[in-house]
Amino acid sequence: MTSLASRQRTFGDVTVGEELPSVEFPLTVYRLVVAAGGNRDFNSIHHNTAYAQATGAPEMYASTFILMGMWERLVRDYIGPAGTIRSIRDFRMRRFNLVGSVVEVRGRVRDARREDAHGIVTLEVESLVDGQVTVGPGTVEVTVPAASTAEAAA
Amino acid sequence: MSADWQTQDWKAAWQPLAEAVGRDFGDGTVVFGADAVEPGTIRRYTEPLEISCPIHYDAGAARAAGYPDVVAPYTATMVYSVPPMWRPGEPTLYESSDRDAQPARSPINNEDLPLAPKTTGFFATDISMEFLRPVTVGERVGRRGQRLISCTPKQTSMGRGAFLTWESELVTERGEVVARVRTGTYAYNPAGPDPAGPDPAGPDPAGPEEEQP
Numbered sequence: 317m318t319s320l321a322s323r324q325r326t327f328g329d330v331t332v333g334e335e336l337p338s339v340e341f342p343l344t345v346y347r348l349v350v351a352a353g354g355n356r357d358f359n360s361i362h363h364n365t366a367y368a369q370a371t372g373a374p375e376m377y378a379s380t381f382i383l384m385g386m387w388e389r390l391v392r393d394y395i396g397p398a399g400t401i402r403s404i405r406d407f408r409m410r411r412f413n414l415v416g417s418v419v420e421v422r423g424r425v426r427d428a429r430r431e432d433a434h435g436i437v438t439l440e441v442e443s444l445v446d447g448q449v450t451v452g453p454g455t456v457e458v459t460v461p462a463a464s465t466a467e468a469a470a
Numbered sequence: 471m472s473a474d475w476q477t478q479d480w481k482a483a484w485q486p487l488a489e490a491v492g493r494d495f496g497d498g499t500v501v502f503g504a505d506a507v508e509p510g511t512i513r514r515y516t517e518p519l520e521i522s523c524p525i526h527y528d529a530g531a532a533r534a535a536g537y538p539d540v541v542a543p544y545t546a547t548m549v550y551s552v553p554p555m556w557r558p559g560e561p562t563l564y565e566s567s568d569r570d571a572q573p574a575r576s577p578i579n580n581e582d583l584p585l586a587p588k589t590t591g592f593f594a595t596d597i598s599m600e601f602l603r604p605v606t607v608g609e610r611v612g613r614r615g616q617r618l619i620s621c622t623p624k625q626t627s628m629g630r631g632a633f634l635t636w637e638s639e640l641v642t643e644r645g646e647v648v649a650r651v652r653t654g655t656y657a658y659n660p661a662g663p664d665p666a667g668p669d670p671a672g673p674d675p676a677g678p679e680e681e682q683p
Contacts, residue, residue, distance in 0.1 A: 324535075347518050354514035355549045356504070357578055360570065361593065367570050371591045372628035372660045380594040384545040385519040392543070397525045397535035401544045401601055408596040408654075454598075 324396040327428070327435025327462045336394045336423035336439065341386055343378055343415050355381035365415075378413040383451055387441050390421045391456050394439070399460045402436075406454035417445045426455065434459040481623040483587040484632045488621040495584050495616040500641055502612035504554035507542050507605050515546045532606075541604040547649050548599070550611035551640050553577040589631055589657040596654040603648055611648065614639045619652065631658025 341347075348363050357379040360367035368376040384407060391401060413419050420443070427438040437458050443451035505511050509527065516526050524531035525541050532540045542550065555576065556563050563573035583589070605611055619635040633656050640649040 341519075351518040354511075354517055355546070356552050356555075358555070358573075358576070359578055359592075360572065364570060367572075370570075370660065380597060381545070381549060382518060384597065385515070385521075385543065388543050388545045389519045389521050392521060392523045397523055397531060400604070403598070403600045404545070405598045406596070407598065409594065 324398050325394065325460050327430055327437075327460055330425055330428045330435060330437055330460065332425050332428050334425050336390055336425075338420055338422045339386065339390050339393065341419045341421070343413060343417050343419060345376070345415055348376060348378065348382070348415060351379065351382040351385075355379065355385070357381050373412060373414075375412070375414045375416070377415065378419065380409065383407075383409065383413060383419075383443060386419060386421045386443060387451075387454075387456060390423050390441060391439060391458060394423070395437075395458050395460050399458055402457040402459065404454060404456050406452060408454065409451050411445070411448060411450040413443065413445055413450050419450065420444045423456075430462055433462050435462055480587075480630050484621060484623040486585040487583075487618070487632070487634075488623070490585055491618050491621055493618055495618065496614060496638070498614070500612035500614045500645075501551070501553060502610050502643070503549070503551045505550065507550055507607050507609045507611070509540060509607060511550075512540065512542050512546070512607075515543060515549060519543075529607075537604065537606060539606040539608065541606050544599075544601050544604055544649075547601070547605055547611060547640055548651060550605065551613040583634075583657055586632070586657065589659050591629055591631065591658045591660045592655065594653060594655050595633065598652045600650045601648070602646075602650075605642065605648055610643045611640050612643075614641050624656075626656070626658070627661070628656070629658040629660040631656055 345363065352358050352363055361371055361373060361376060362379045363376055365376050384404065387404065421441065422444065423439045423441040425437060426440045429436050437460060439456045439458060440453050441456050442449050442453040512526050521543060525535050525537060526543060527540060529540050555573065561574065563575060565574050615638045617637040619637055621632055621634050623632045633654060635652065635654045638651050639647050640651060641647050
């Protein structure tokens with residue numbers, strides 16, 4: 317498990333104000349269909365242009381589930397395998413995330429405090445398309461280990 | 471008939487639901503999702519997101535990280551509470567061969583919106599979730615409760631309808647609460663070719679802005 321441990325972020329690795337490595341998600345029809353199969357939101361607004369337009373949208377657009385999953389991808393990449401997610405708040409979808417666009421998910425550390433064996437970290441996260449915020453900004457509260465297993469044993 | 475009268479009339483149709491704010495429309499039972507948490511459904515959820523963390527596919531890695539088994543992504547917890555589209559013995563969902571025909575029934579819809587006027591458009595606007603723990607392979611997840619927190623009629627660029635906020639709990643078969651969810655939705659009738667016109671009140675800061683998903 318050396319490789320796993322080496323990827324594990326601990327509280328000492330966290331700096332308030334630091335930016336998380338952003339993640340980009342090109343939204344193709346293919347990806348939206350794969351996502352619908354995975355998250356079971358088969359509403360046609362998420363995979364059918366004509367239907368989406370009949371409901372007043374300019375095109376088919378990403379579902380809540382895939383958009384929330386994008387935030388989890390960003391967060392999980394940062395907190396590592398032993399990190400946990402306590403809450404997601406203010407996940408507000410302000411604009412369509414349309415097929416043919418690229419959703420960029422960004423985050424930064426807003427607050428961090430130690431609590432027993434864990435570090436409690438508040439991340440501010442948002443999704444953008446062409447520089448405009450489409451989801452959020454919201455907060456994701458996570459935990460990371462206070463110290464690595466090796467550090468704790470020392 | 472003035473446009474103002476029409477506006478008030480369609481808003482009045484939402485009044486019975488608005489008066490029910492605070493009521494739990496659930497009957498206390500848990501409505502379980504179609505699929506148990508298992509490696510295949512986790513894989514299909516993570517695939518389009520390209521989540522590589524091994525706790526989602528490697529039991530050894532999950533245990534090393536402190537979990538009892540492979541865990542589902544937190545954001546998938548709600549997915550596991552979605553009931554099936556169709557069960558054996560039920561009537562067909564596919565009653566028409568029209569290209570864009572919709573299924574006769576869907577668990578993700580506003581068909582059974584109580585006390586509300588009939589609407590054909592529906593989407594989520596916002597979500598907040600509190601997670602007590604992740605769910606692991608072998609568990610099932612259900613939804614308990616459907617408490618109406620707010621109901622705000624509003625005309626938007628999408629049509630006429632109402633912003634609704636609901637609260638529910640996600641529980642396991644053992645009755646353990648694993649997450650609490652507050653979901654905002656917009657249930658509406660899409661603007662037709664001859665809408666009554668824009669809402670003179672303008673955009674609602676509590677509702678969608680210029681565009682909404």
